[in-house]
Amino acid sequence: xxxxxxxxxxxxxxxxxxxxxxxxxxxxxxxxxxxxxxxxxxxxxxxxxxxxxxxxxxxxxxxxxxxxxxxxxxxxxxxxxxxxxxxxxxxxxxxxxxxxxxxxxxxxxxxxxxxxxxxxxxxxxxxxxxxxxxxxxxxxxxxxxxxxxxxxxxxxxxxxxxxxxxxxxxxxxxxxxxxxxxxxxxxxxxxxxxxxxxxxxxxxxxxxxxxxxxxxxxxxxxxxxxxxxxxxxxxxxxxxxxxxxxxxxxxxxxxxxxxxxxxxxxxxxxxxxxxxxxxxxxxxxx
Numbered sequence: 001x002x003x004x005x006x007x008x009x010x011x012x013x014x015x016x017x018x019x020x021x022x023x024x025x026x027x028x029x030x031x032x033x034x035x036x037x038x039x040x041x042x043x044x045x046x047x048x049x050x051x052x053x054x055x056x057x058x059x060x061x062x063x064x065x066x067x068x069x070x071x072x073x074x075x076x077x078x079x080x081x082x083x084x085x086x087x088x089x090x091x092x093x094x095x096x097x098x099x100x101x102x103x104x105x106x107x108x109x110x111x112x113x114x115x116x117x118x119x120x121x122x123x124x125x126x127x128x129x130x131x132x133x134x135x136x137x138x139x140x141x142x143x144x145x146x147x148x149x150x151x152x153x154x155x156x157x158x159x160x161x162x163x164x165x166x167x168x169x170x171x172x173x174x175x176x177x178x179x180x181x182x183x184x185x186x187x188x189x190x191x192x193x194x195x196x197x198x199x200x201x202x203x204x205x206x207x208x209x210x211x212x213x214x215x216x217x218x219x220x221x222x223x224x225x226x227x228x229x230x231x232x233x234x235x236x237x238x239x240x241x242x243x244x245x246x247x248x249x250x251x252x253x254x255x256x257x258x259x260x261x262x263x264x265x266x267x268x269x270x271x272x273x274x275x276x277x278x279x280x281x282x283x284x285x286x
Contacts, residue, residue: 002251003040004069005190005231007165010111010142014228015248016041018194018237021049026239031057034244035068043168043192043235044105046097047072047115049105056146057155059106071118072101073116094130102139114168124152128161134236139218144168146192150183157187166190171232172198173208173223173263174270181230195272196234197247207262215253218246222233225250226263 004011017034019027027050031042044054047132051072058068074094094190102108113131118124131143145156146168156164167184171177177221184191197220202208208219215222220236224247227234236247255263 002228005233006143007188007190008163010165010232011069012112012166012190012192013041014038014233015224015250016043016069016071016233016235017040017244018235019044019050019054020194020237022048022053022237022239023050024053027053028057028060028182030239030241030244032060033241035061035063037245037248038066039244039248039285041069041071041235043071043194045075045114046101047073047075047116051101052130055105055107065107069111070105070107071112071114072098072105072110073114073194074098074127076115076117076119076127095134098134098139109139112144112165113142114144114146115148118145118152124155125159125161128156128159132161142166144189144192150180153180153183153187153189164188164189166192166233168192168194168235170195170271170273171227172194172270173202173226173266174198174268175204176264176267176269181232191232192229193227193232193234196227196236198270199272201270205266207266211255211259211262214259217250217253217254220246221250222255222263225253225255226260229255229260 002014004013017031017039022030042054044051075097092108113134115127134140135143142165144164144166148167154168167189169177169191172195181191202223203221208222211222214217224234228250238244238247
């Protein structure tokens with residue numbers, strides 16, 4: 001696999017396995033197969049309710065824990081508004097939930113801990129402060145966010161959290177993230193793309209099919225390579241062993257600039273994952 005993208009001395013592998021919606025023995029199997037194949041990046045979340053299976057797959061692979069980049073996410077639905085000058089009592093439960101994630105994953109630490117969704121009734125500084133205390137305790141190597149728009153990224157910086165590691169966002173050829181990508185580049189946040197092949201829709205688009213013929217790759221590989229050449233990490237999810245191999249095989253070719261532009265032009269504002277908590281009129285996605 002190609003070298004990862006590095007910030008603050010921590011390198012994140014450019015292709016990971018997304019684990020949303022993977023359950024039971026299938027989840028453990030595909031995590032094990034991914035690691036045996038050479039993947040070194042597993043993306044998970046407590047909200048997915050499968051971290052026990054993810055952890056078992058890691059153990060079953062026989063790969064040393066130190067070689068694997070594991071991400072989990074704080075389930076922000078557990079948060080309640082702060083009262084007074086400090087975090088509310090319920091906010092302390094976040095640490096307990098995180099400790100449960102470590103137990104389920106059968107690990108003493110994760111490599112990356114994210115706020116899964118922004119939650120406006122909760123003080124952002126409180127949320128980030130708890131994550132950074134977990135980092136200070138050496139139970140995560142880095143702290144990041146997910147599904148943050150450009151306004152919220154700027155707010156993190158203005159609050160003094162200027163070393164946020166990444167922002168995990170939906171990003172694929174049919175959804176432009178140009179404004180947000182520009183802001184993240186300004187502040188050196190690594191973009192991590194979920195739904196990078198638009199749940200298979202890329203395989204049905206004429207332009208991507210044409211490019212797949214040109215480069216002797218599949219449309220999914222074209223989409224993943226397009227993201228990689230933007231220095232974006234991709235975390236495609238699959239339960240199919242052949243697709244798992246296919247998604248990993250993107251490092252032996254390069255898309256020409258004119259073809260990169262063709263893919264950018266496919267934008268049609270196709271969003272697969274709605275914001276879970278916030279009306280879009282209050283929370284513009286860019």
